Amino acid sequence: MKYLIPIFFFGFFAARSSAQELFIYSEPASNMPNRSYGFVIGAESFGKAGSFFTRNDLGFMYEVTGALMTTVTLHASNYYGGYDFNNVDAYAKYRIFSDDGFKQHFRIAAYAMGAVGEQRNTFADVELEGGNRGLGAGFIFTLLQNRFALSSTIGVITLVPDVKAAPGITFQDVRNYNYSLSAGFLVYPAHYESYRDLNFNLYAELLGKYITYDHMETSMPGMIMHEHGTVLDLAIGPQLIINSISRVDLSLRSRLISGVAGFPKPCVLLRFEQMFYH
Amino acid sequence: MKTFFIALLLAFTAILNAHAQIISADVGVNGLTCSMCARGTEETLKRLDFIDSIDVDLNTLVAHITFKKNMNAPVEDIVKAVEDAGFSVRNITATFNFSNQKVGKDEHIDYGNDVLHFVGVEDQTLNGPVTLRFIDKPFVSKKEFKEWSKKTSMTCYKNNKKDACCPVNVTPTKRLFHVTVTS
Numbered sequence: 001m002k003y004l005i006p007i008f009f010f011g012f013f014a015a016r017s018s019a020q021e022l023f024i025y026s027e028p029a030s031n032m033p034n035r036s037y038g039f040v041i042g043a044e045s046f047g048k049a050g051s052f053f054t055r056n057d058l059g060f061m062y063e064v065t066g067a068l069m070t071t072v073t074l075h076a077s078n079y080y081g082g083y084d085f086n087n088v089d090a091y092a093k094y095r096i097f098s099d100d101g102f103k104q105h106f107r108i109a110a111y112a113m114g115a116v117g118e119q120r121n122t123f124a125d126v127e128l129e130g131g132n133r134g135l136g137a138g139f140i141f142t143l144l145q146n147r148f149a150l151s152s153t154i155g156v157i158t159l160v161p162d163v164k165a166a167p168g169i170t171f172q173d174v175r176n177y178n179y180s181l182s183a184g185f186l187v188y189p190a191h192y193e194s195y196r197d198l199n200f201n202l203y204a205e206l207l208g209k210y211i212t213y214d215h216m217e218t219s220m221p222g223m224i225m226h227e228h229g230t231v232l233d234l235a236i237g238p239q240l241i242i243n244s245i246s247r248v249d250l251s252l253r254s255r256l257i258s259g260v261a262g263f264p265k266p267c268v269l270l271r272f273e274q275m276f277y278h
Numbered sequence: 279m280k281t282f283f284i285a286l287l288l289a290f291t292a293i294l295n296a297h298a299q300i301i302s303a304d305v306g307v308n309g310l311t312c313s314m315c316a317r318g319t320e321e322t323l324k325r326l327d328f329i330d331s332i333d334v335d336l337n338t339l340v341a342h343i344t345f346k347k348n349m350n351a352p353v354e355d356i357v358k359a360v361e362d363a364g365f366s367v368r369n370i371t372a373t374f375n376f377s378n379q380k381v382g383k384d385e386h387i388d389y390g391n392d393v394l395h396f397v398g399v400e401d402q403t404l405n406g407p408v409t410l411r412f413i414d415k416p417f418v419s420k421k422e423f424k425e426w427s428k429k430t431s432m433t434c435y436k437n438n439k440k441d442a443c444c445p446v447n448v449t450p451t452k453r454l455f456h457v458t459v460t461s
Binding site: 020022030031032033034035036065066067095098100101102103104105144146147186191192193194195197199241244245247275277 | 306308309310311312313314316317318319321322336337339361362363364365366368
């Protein structure tokens, strides 16, 4: 697997013309058109200790100004026992820099997000898409050059309340310093005839996080253990753009570095998104 | 004296009749590659009530726009719509129907709420369809901008904003564009 990454990325850089930045896991620094909106419905499967779980997402996106995009997404899963509602997250992204050229751009955006819902007594992951409450913020840097797009995100997520990880065990100051490097390539068509042309994009994303938290146990009062660990995933997947207004994403994700014990491992994501203009 | 008054009357009539009506425009859009982005740009431009039809070339990323008759089409609104779609204007050429419009070097003419400042043109009277190219700094290459800068001594062009050099008809509410005649 370690040889696949450079081969894959080299393949992108060796390609000559144009690209796509509607990354499957990470957001680009670009926005939707002003006052456009969209719906997204998705399912992501992940495994833990030999069991498989599914989380469903239902989101609404609205572009407020052409530079400010907002998203609200509901999450439900069967991770915490029966299938039920987990949490809702709100995300806002503001494009702060743009340098456009013919079939190219470099953009920087800042984002902030927050999630509300019941803080589950099971430590799933330090993400806001699922059974957590917390806040997050960061920056996105996106480069588009013809058919090729490259984007990087750096950010931090903090879970606002303490996490009761297990009976008698509490995690405090739980933080996820997240980073990503995403590459996208417009494979088809080589030449457009109309908006009805099916677009086929291919993506590879490195999704990393560095988790820190304080571990406390009621059986050891006054003792605080500072824990940390690295998690790195590789997600590869195709995307179809239909009628230049709908998209279907599929991504296969595998864990390259698993430095935090007990985290579920995402494996398959399927998502449908529909844009609307008015 | 009689000849003078006739000439004065004719000149006054010519000014009254001077008229510019935009017919069509080709707007090059920067910052995008895919058809989804192009469609977003087209849908955003379609919101402008003075646009009659629009067709975006998905390979050259040029929006071919035709305008409704007898409606003012502020160029500023077109630029803003492209920016609202998340992109920027690379270049603009527009065909206007002129009637008895005298232009010359650094001539400023009113076009609705826009003022068109003619750069690098000889004294002439424009009649019928004439294509103008917008040569403001964002719409030309750096090399072209230097070349056009040599053709006017007015600082408004070099500074890319209204300046003390601008005549009185360039009021604070008006948007100044620099153009040249291409055909």
